Amino acid sequence: MPDRFRRRLLNLLLSFYNSQHNGLSYLEEDYFEDSAYQRIYRKIYFNIFRNLGFIERILTEHTRNLKDKKAKSLLVLGASQIFFMDDIPDYACINETVKLAPARLKKFINATLRNIARNKETFILSYSIRENFPAWFVEKWSDFFSNDRELDNFLINLNKSPEFCSINLDSLTPEPYIKNANRSYPMDLASFYIPMLTKNTGAGFILDACAAPGGKTLVLSHLHPEAKITALEKNSKRSDILDQNIKKYNAENVIIANEDFLNFDLKDKEKFDLILLDAPCTGLGTMKRHPEIRWLRTKEDIKRMASYQNKFLEKASRLVTQEGCILYSVCSLEAEEGIDVINNFIDSNPNFKILTPDFHHIPSEFFCGKFYYTLPH
Numbered sequence: 001m002p003d004r005f006r007r008r009l010l011n012l013l014l015s016f017y018n019s020q021h022n023g024l025s026y027l028e029e030d031y032f033e034d035s036a037y038q039r040i041y042r043k044i045y046f047n048i049f050r051n052l053g054f055i056e057r058i059l060t061e062h063t064r065n066l067k068d069k070k071a072k073s074l075l076v077l078g079a080s081q082i083f084f085m086d087d088i089p090d091y092a093c094i095n096e097t098v099k100l101a102p103a104r105l106k107k108f109i110n111a112t113l114r115n116i117a118r119n120k121e122t123f124i125l126s127y128s129i130r131e132n133f134p135a136w137f138v139e140k141w142s143d144f145f146s147n148d149r150e151l152d153n154f155l156i157n158l159n160k161s162p163e164f165c166s167i168n169l170d171s172l173t174p175e176p177y178i179k180n181a182n183r184s185y186p187m188d189l190a191s192f193y194i195p196m197l198t199k200n201t202g203a204g205f206i207l208d209a210c211a212a213p214g215g216k217t218l219v220l221s222h223l224h225p226e227a228k229i230t231a232l233e234k235n236s237k238r239s240d241i242l243d244q245n246i247k248k249y250n251a252e253n254v255i256i257a258n259e260d261f262l263n264f265d266l267k268d269k270e271k272f273d274l275i276l277l278d279a280p281c282t283g284l285g286t287m288k289r290h291p292e293i294r295w296l297r298t299k300e301d302i303k304r305m306a307s308y309q310n311k312f313l314e315k316a317s318r319l320v321t322q323e324g325c326i327l328y329s330v331c332s333l334e335a336e337e338g339i340d341v342i343n344n345f346i347d348s349n350p351n352f353k354i355l356t357p358d359f360h361h362i363p364s365e366f367f368c369g370k371f372y373y374t375l376p377h
């Protein structure tokens with residue numbers, strides 16, 4: 001019997017090569033779930049999508065054509081383990097993959113994977129970090145960095161595992177990550193400091209416009225305990241998760257609404273003093289946690305999201321009080337979705353201005369001029 005997780009990974013690769021993923025991430029389940037099954041599934045999954053360019057190149061160079069998607073998926077699954085799962089012997093990587101192959105492919109998969117295993121040390125010598133990102137992405141970022149070393153450092157870091165800390169919600173400080181801690185929420189530092197930027201903003205009514213799963217809502221709730229916070233989330237499944245988190249962490253000043261922010265109506269209620277607009281984006285800044293995202297997004301997606309984000313910011317501007325603040329953020333590193341959206345908005349809305357946040361409680365490397373901007377390293 002082949003392993004359950006390998007069958008699942010094979011099906012996932014098949015849907016990836018058949019473009020049946022609808023642009024969604026594959027790693028749907030809780031990142032922090034920690035069963036033995038989940039650990040090995042996640043490890044192989046990450047190895048595949050972090051190194052897919054290299055794996056596909058080796059396969060293309062050393063096998064007959066890879067038009068058969070089943071064969072290609074099986075080979076990627078097997079080769080990724082041979083190259084990157086040091087704790088599984090090559091013969092087991094090969095045998096377990098061959099078990100998943102239909103009769104017509106067994107011989108071919110077996111022979112190809114054996115050949116790869118025999119030559120793996122030589123193949124690894126030709127590994128290049130850049131081949132593991134789409135060409136358009138590498139080209140775009142090579143304009144940003146002044147030399148090749150910086151670019152490679154950036155890409156190497158994007159291919160690393162994410163680092164989380166536990167946010168102590170009582171003291172609002174980051175602590176080393178503790179599993180299942182009661183009063184601390186797992187978060188990465190870059191996300192934590194976003195709501196912390198509002199530390200010195202007096203706010204009675206706060207809107208968290210795109211709130212699930214709610215990490216930033218929780219920080220806002222504890223940072224502004226006297227405020228009334230409305231947390232919106234369009235997606236009903238994610239709104240349920242938000243609800244669970246709000247209850248679990250006793251964020252009593254938060255009211256959740258499963259609503260579309262773009263259709264949100266004040267209905268005679270007061271405007272908000274503070275709006276956190278953690279807008280939907282390409283997610284290209286979440287590659288450490290979602291390595292597949294680089295292969296699912298295109299340059300056109302960035303443009304498409306930017307025009308969507310403009311609408312969100314325009315909408316927020318109609319819901320904020322005259323002296324109020326909008327905190328706009330995205331988990332994309334692309335200027336088109338972040339800094340450019342803000343600058344374009346300011347250009348066409350002269351009654352708004354950019355506020356430089358108070359840096360004191362935030363590490364200085366997280367700033368880029370007037371903006372809060374974090375890179376993977």
Ligand SMILES: C[S@@+](CC[C@H](N)C(=O)[O-])C[C@H]1O[C@@H](n2cnc3c(N)ncnc32)[C@H](O)[C@@H]1O
Nearest residue numbers: 210211212213214215216234235260261278280
């Ligand atoms: C970047 S995530 C928010 C993360 C969240 N702020 C946190 O810190 O945990 C963006 C969220 O916006 C939601 N969303 C997308 N379009 C929306 C809309 N039109 N109205 C409200 N929520 C929306 C998505 O479902 C997603 O949960």
